[in-house]
Amino acid sequence: MDLSRAIDLLLAESSSLKELAAISGIPSAIFYNGADLRDLDLRDQDLRGLNFQGADLRGSRLEGVLYNMGAFNGALLNEEFNNLHDDYTFYVDDMLLGPLERFYFYVSFRSISIENLLAFAGRSYAAFANLAEIGIKSLRRARRGHPVSSPTALRICRALKELVPSDIGDSYVKSMYVSIFSQPLMKFHGLDYVRDKIPHEIDRENFLKLFMMDTGWVPPLETKARVTVYLDESLAMRFRSR
Amino acid sequence: MSNTARIFSEILSIDAWRSQASSNAKEAKVHVELAFHHGRLGGDDFSIPFTFSIYLKRAVLSIQVSSPLKIDRDSIARGVPEKEVELTKLRNIRESIVTSGSGRLSINPAIFFAQMSGGVKSAKEITLEEQSKVIETVPPILIRPSPTGMRGEYRWELEPSYLPYLDGQPWDPVGSPRLSIQDLTEAGDEALVKVFVSCKLEDIEIKDLKLKDGCFDAKLSQAIYGDMNRAAAVQYIKHALRYASLEPGMLDNRFSSVLLADILAISG
Numbered sequence: 001m002d003l004s005r006a007i008d009l010l011l012a013e014s015s016s017l018k019e020l021a022a023i024s025g026i027p028s029a030i031f032y033n034g035a036d037l038r039d040l041d042l043r044d045q046d047l048r049g050l051n052f053q054g055a056d057l058r059g060s061r062l063e064g065v066l067y068n069m070g071a072f073n074g075a076l077l078n079e080e081f082n083n084l085h086d087d088y089t090f091y092v093d094d095m096l097l098g099p100l101e102r103f104y105f106y107v108s109f110r111s112i113s114i115e116n117l118l119a120f121a122g123r124s125y126a127a128f129a130n131l132a133e134i135g136i137k138s139l140r141r142a143r144r145g146h147p148v149s150s151p152t153a154l155r156i157c158r159a160l161k162e163l164v165p166s167d168i169g170d171s172y173v174k175s176m177y178v179s180i181f182s183q184p185l186m187k188f189h190g191l192d193y194v195r196d197k198i199p200h201e202i203d204r205e206n207f208l209k210l211f212m213m214d215t216g217w218v219p220p221l222e223t224k225a226r227v228t229v230y231l232d233e234s235l236a237m238r239f240r241s242r
Numbered sequence: 243m244s245n246t247a248r249i250f251s252e253i254l255s256i257d258a259w260r261s262q263a264s265s266n267a268k269e270a271k272v273h274v275e276l277a278f279h280h281g282r283l284g285g286d287d288f289s290i291p292f293t294f295s296i297y298l299k300r301a302v303l304s305i306q307v308s309s310p311l312k313i314d315r316d317s318i319a320r321g322v323p324e325k326e327v328e329l330t331k332l333r334n335i336r337e338s339i340v341t342s343g344s345g346r347l348s349i350n351p352a353i354f355f356a357q358m359s360g361g362v363k364s365a366k367e368i369t370l371e372e373q374s375k376v377i378e379t380v381p382p383i384l385i386r387p388s389p390t391g392m393r394g395e396y397r398w399e400l401e402p403s404y405l406p407y408l409d410g411q412p413w414d415p416v417g418s419p420r421l422s423i424q425d426l427t428e429a430g431d432e433a434l435v436k437v438f439v440s441c442k443l444e445d446i447e448i449k450d451l452k453l454k455d456g457c458f459d460a461k462l463s464q465a466i467y468g469d470m471n472r473a474a475a476v477q478y479i480k481h482a483l484r485y486a487s488l489e490p491g492m493l494d495n496r497f498s499s500v501l502l503a504d505i506l507a508i509s510g
Contacts, residue, residue, distance in 0.1 A: 003290050003482055007453075009475040010467045020474035026481050034443030035477040040469055054444040076341075 018046055029182030047071065049178050057081075069110060070183040074204075086110075089204040090186040095157040105202065106189040107153035111145030113185055114156070118143075120176050121163045132159035147189055249486055250502045252281025253296055258437040258507035261419070269314065271422050272305060272507050274437055275415035278383075278408040284454070292453045294479065297407040300445040301502065302388070304397045306436045307423055311394075317422035318396055322385040322413065332384055332403050351376040354404035376404055383412040396421060407447070435507040440499050443484060448476045 005025060012023050017037075021028040034054035042057075044064040051068075052075040062081045072084040088110045095107075118128055129139045132155045142148045142156055164177050188202035257275040280297055284290035307313055321329050335357050339349050352368040355376045380403050388397040398420070402408050423435065451472060467475075484500045 003292075003479060006475040006478045006482070007291055009478055010451075010453075010471050012471055012474075015468050015470040017470065017474070020470060024474065024478050024481075026478070031481070032477060034445075034480070035473065036444075036447060037473050040473060054442060056444065 016045060017042065018048075018050060021050060029178055049182070051182050053184075068179040068183045069113075070185065073184050087201070088184045088187050090188055090207075091184050092157045092160060092181050092186075094204070094207070095154055095186065096161070105150050106147040107150055108145050108147045108187045108189070109142050109153070109156070110185050111143070113180060114139075114143040114160070117160060117163065117176075117180050123163065128159060128163075131162060132156050150188075153186065249483060252283055253279055253298055254301075254439060254502050255279070256437070256439060256503045256505055257415075258435070258505050260423070260435065260507050260509050262509070269422050269424050270509075271317070271419035272435055272437075273415050273419045274303065274305070274507070275411070276303065276413075276439065277411045280407065280409065282450075292451055294451045294476075295449045297447045297449070298441060298445060298502075299407055299447055300399070300401045301408060301439055301441045302397055302399050303420075304390075304395060304438045304440070305420055305507075306395045306434075306438070308394065308434045308436075311433045311435065312424045313393065313396060314422040314424050317419075318387065319398070319413070319418055319420050321387050321398075322381050322383070329384060329386060332380060333386075333401070336384075336401070336403060348406045349402075349404060350406075351404045354380070380404055382410055383408060385412055436504065437507055438504045439502045441502060442499055443480055446480055446483070446500065448479055451476060451479075 005023075008023055009020055012020060014020060014023075017032065018028065021031040024031050028049050029051050032050055032052050032055050035052070035056070037052070037055050037057045037060055039059040040057075041061050042065055043061050045066070047065050047067045049068070051071050053073065055075045057072070057075055057077050059078065062077070062084065065084075067084065070086060070088050072081075073086065073089050075085075077084060090107075118125065123131070125139055125143075126136060129136045132139070134152050134155050138148055138152045139156070142152065148156075160180065164181075184204075188204075188207065255275075255277045259273050260270040261273060262270050278298055278301075280295060282293055282295050284293040305313075323329050323332070335354065336349065339353055339357050350365075351373040353365040355368050355372050356363055356365045358376070382403060382405055384401050384403050386399045386401075388399050390397055400408060400412050487501045
């Protein structure tokens with residue numbers, strides 16, 4: 001356990017969270033996960049590339065900060081900064097986590113995010129749809145933030161990852177990709193969406209618990225209320241055929 | 243199993259054992275003795291150039307049994323308090339104190355009583371008698387059963403009620419076994435019962451970071467550090483503790499979970 005780096009952080013002549021994260025040697029995008037950042041004056045700081053999932057920022061001043069959308073989701077903030085939250089909580093990596101083919105649900109992407117990345121990567125919609133092996137209509141739905149099925153979302157996520165060049169040395173290029181992959185980009189909805197009801201949102205914590213338990217396990221029906229994600233493909237088919 | 247107990251032994255003591263049920267030789271009870279303390283780390287370790295206090299805000303106890311053992315579902319220890327309504331009420335009281343108090347406000351029996359009685363009195367007006375009423379009637383650690391849905395595993399989530407951190411023993415280790423296991427074969431001792439205690443990165447609180455005298459020249463150890471630098475250094479220590487507690491192959495950044503202790507429950 002090398003704790004000498006903590007001394008470097010104490011002595012660093014910087015009060016920028018971004019620079020301190022770089023000094024830590026731990027990937028900046030995860031360094032402040034679960035951090036105690038109470039009562040700090042962070043006004044006008046550039047926090048792009050950082051993520052505050054699980055962090056406690058109560059009592060901290062955040063006026064004028066630059067941040068990536070979703071960076072404060074899952075963090076505790078004073079009420080006056082609640083506008084920094086949005087309700088997209090799932091990451092691209094969550095989607096690529098396990099054998100998601102076994103489950104069926106609906107996913108909406110943060111609007112604009114896919115368009116931004118495609119524009120940046122210089123890909124046309126048609127070329128990207130081809131890469132993701134999905135229809136152009138499905139892609140249109142996804143980039144406008146409308147719900148798409150989980151198999152479609154999974155293909156989009158895989159294709160988004162393929163767009164990342166193997167060598168992303170340039171800091172600007174890197175920051176663009178980091179802003180996509182280190183921040184939550186998606187909302188998951190349950191099957192109720194299909195049944196013309198208001199789609200209920202799937203809670204990320206419960207969802208991850210499910211995958212941490214055992215990815216080979218399909219939850220039985222009676223646990224539906226608890227885990228929310230009980231949905232396997234056959235069940236989905238049954239509902240859709242109604 | 244690993245060295246995790248050593249790193250976190252200052253804040254957590256754990257022991258686990260099985261006791262044979264007298265009526266049924268094929269069944270055994272699993273007991274877990276768990277105690278939380280506040281610890282100060284770094285004092286005895288020359289490789290750590292500073293000392294700090296460490297506290298736990300929440301933890302999860304998991305018991306995993308390997309086949310052919312089975313968990314007897316009827317035997318699983320329930321929550322504390324046992325009534326779901328009561329448990330939810332106490333958790334809501336705590337939640338409302340935590341979310342309303344910005345920054346450094348720390349929870350104590352007086353604040354808890356004030357919130358419990360509907361906020362008629364402020365925390366300063368609460369008498370000692372009323373505070374002791376809280377201490378006598380409210381369990382200091384709330385236990386919420388958290389079934390995983392898997393046959394061979396069960397979890398309990400532990401969080402403090404009227405104290406800011408976990409402190410003391412959550413249950414009577416002898417009188418309140420966590421669960422019973424069935425189908426003990428003749429080779430029963432070889433089938434494993436694993437006990438884990440884990441938490442999230444945000445559930446660890448580190449305070450009073452102090453550089454050790456003698457490790458640095460006087461100027462350095464007396465320098466005043468910026469709040470930002472201190473917050474970043476504390477966060478680095480949390481990551482370092484987490485990495486040190488992970489077993490190879492478990493390194494996954496997405497979940498930010500920290501393994502605090504693991505132990506095998508053997509026949510006691």
